[in-house]
Amino acid sequence: MKETPLNTNSKLIPLSFTNTLTRKKEIFVPIIPGKISIYCCGVTVYDLCHLGHARSYIVWDVLRRYLLWLGYEVRFVQNFTDIDDKILNKAFKEGSTMQEVSSKNIAAFHKDMDALGILRPDSMPRATKCLDSIRDLISELQDKGVAYESHGDVYFSISSCSEYGKLSGRDLTTQQKNADGRIEKHEEERKRNVLDFALWKSAKPGEASFPSSWGPGRPGWHIECSAMVREELGETIDIHLGGSDLVFPHHENEIAQSEAANDKELAHFWLHNGMVNVKGQKMSKSIGNFKTIRSLLESGVSPMTLRMFVLQAHYRKPLDFTDESLLATSTGWKGLNSALNFGNIYSKLLEWNKMNFVQDELEDKLKNSKSRFVNSMNDDLNTSGALSVLFELSKPLRSLAKKLELNEQLDLNKLENFSLFSRWNLLVELASSIGLYNEDDATSTPLMANSLKEEQIEKAILERKVAKNNKDFQKADKIRDFLKTHDIELLDKKDGITHWRYEPRS
C-alpha cells in the first residue's frame, strides 16, 4: 500500500459505507490490509445504456478512483450478461444471433463508458465465457442438496436456506402470498416452492442453447454472478455493488447460492445506488422515459457535466433528471472547470513552473479544505459535500483569473502567490481523485462536430473587428450571430481582443 495522501492537520473520520446488509453505516476494513476486491453488477447487453446506467457506473467509478487515491490496491470486476431473453428477442427481431446482438452492444457500452471517463474494470467476464464454472457451481449446489432438477430445469431451493431474505429484509411467508399468480404457470408447476429460482433453464424448441448434463439450456440470471465472483475474486469479497433495483431478487439470490456453495459470506459490504427519476418516476426502458448516454453526449452535454450531475446528489438517493437541472449543472461545471484550467493558462505568467507543490507544506486553511473533502468522501461517499469544497477552493482562483484578464498590475509577492499555487494544485488533486479533472481534456482543443474550421472563425472575427472599428455594429452583431448558429461563441476582451470558444447546447 502506497503512502496515503492524508496528511491533514485535523482528525479524519474513518472510511465508512452504508451496508445494505445491515442498513447501517459501517466502518470499512478490507479483508486483506491494503487490498480491496470489488464486484459490480454489469449490464444485460441488449441495447444502448441510458442515464440510469451512467449514474451507476459513474458513482462506482468515483468509489474506485477514490479508493485508489487513498492508496488501496483495488481489483474491480464487472460482468456482461450476454445470455438473456431480451437479447434473444432482439436477435429474433433483427434476424441476427444472440452473439451478434451482445457483441454489438458490448462495443457500444465501451464506447459510452470510455466517453464518460470511466476507468475500465480490471476484468469483464461474460456469461457465455464462464459456462464451465457456472455448470460446476450448479452441480455443487445439487450435490449439497440445495438445488433440484425438474423437467430439464434446475432450481435453487430457498427452503434450504435459513438466512434467505437477509439482504432485502423479506419474510418468506408474506413473499409467498404475494408471488401468487405472478409466475408463469408452467414454471410454477415445476417448482417445489414458488420462490425457488432457476439456476438452469431448459431450452424451448428452436431456442439458442448450451449443452449441460441436464440437457440443452442456459443459465439462470443470478448464477452467473455467483460463478464469476468466485472465479475472479474468491469466495468472500470486500464490496459488492449494484443498483438498488437489484437488491431483490438478484442479489438476494446471489447470496443464497454463493453462501450455500461456499459456506462463507459472499461480500462484507453491499452498496446500492439510487435510481435516476424522471418526474418522480424511475427512468427505465419499460416505461420509455429514458435518455441514452449516447444521445446526451451527442446533444453536446459534456461527460464532466454528467459526472458532476451525478455527484451532486448522494449516491443512495433518487436523482431527478430534468433538462433544467442538467443545464444548471453544466453552468456550474464551467465555473469549476475554469478554475481547474487556471494553472494551465497562467502558470508561466505567475512563475508557478519554478515552484514545487509539497503536500506537507499546505497552509492550515488549505489543510482544512482537504480534511473537509476527505471527511465528506469517507462518510459514505458524500460527494455533494466534497464538491462544495472544490467550489470553495476554486473561488479565489476565479477572482484572480478575472484580474489577470483585466491586465491589472499585480505584485507577485503581495499576491500570496505560493498560496494560490498550492491551492490550485490541491484543487486539481482532489478533483482528480473523483475523476473530475483530466489533463488531456484541459489542454486539448474541443472536438467541434458540425462546426466551422478555425480559419473561417478567425476570418469572421477579423471582419467583425473591421466593422466594429467603422462603428458598423449592425454588421458586427450579424457576424456574431452567424457564428453562434455554429456553436461558436465570441468573448470580447480588453484591448479589442476577441476570444472564441466552442459552446454546444450545454
Next chain:
RNA sequence: GGCGGCAUGGCCAAGCGGUAAGGCAGAGGAUUGCAAAUCCUUUAUCCCCAGUUCGAAUCUGGGUGCCGCCUCCA
C-alpha cells in the same frame, strides 16, 4: 398488503444535538458600442403535531405526502 427510503430557500442539494455548506436561478454592482462571458455583493429556521433536552433540521412518538422493491431492470 409486506419491506425499505425520502420530505431543508424559486430549483437542485449537504447537514448525523450547539445555533442552516455548495451549485443553479433571481436581485444589485463592476465591465461592455450593445451583448455574451467573467468577477464582487446578496436572499431560508428546515412538511405538520406532540415529546426528550439548557439547546433539535438533526433524537422519540403520532400524522401527512412522495418514491423504490416485492415481475426484467443500474
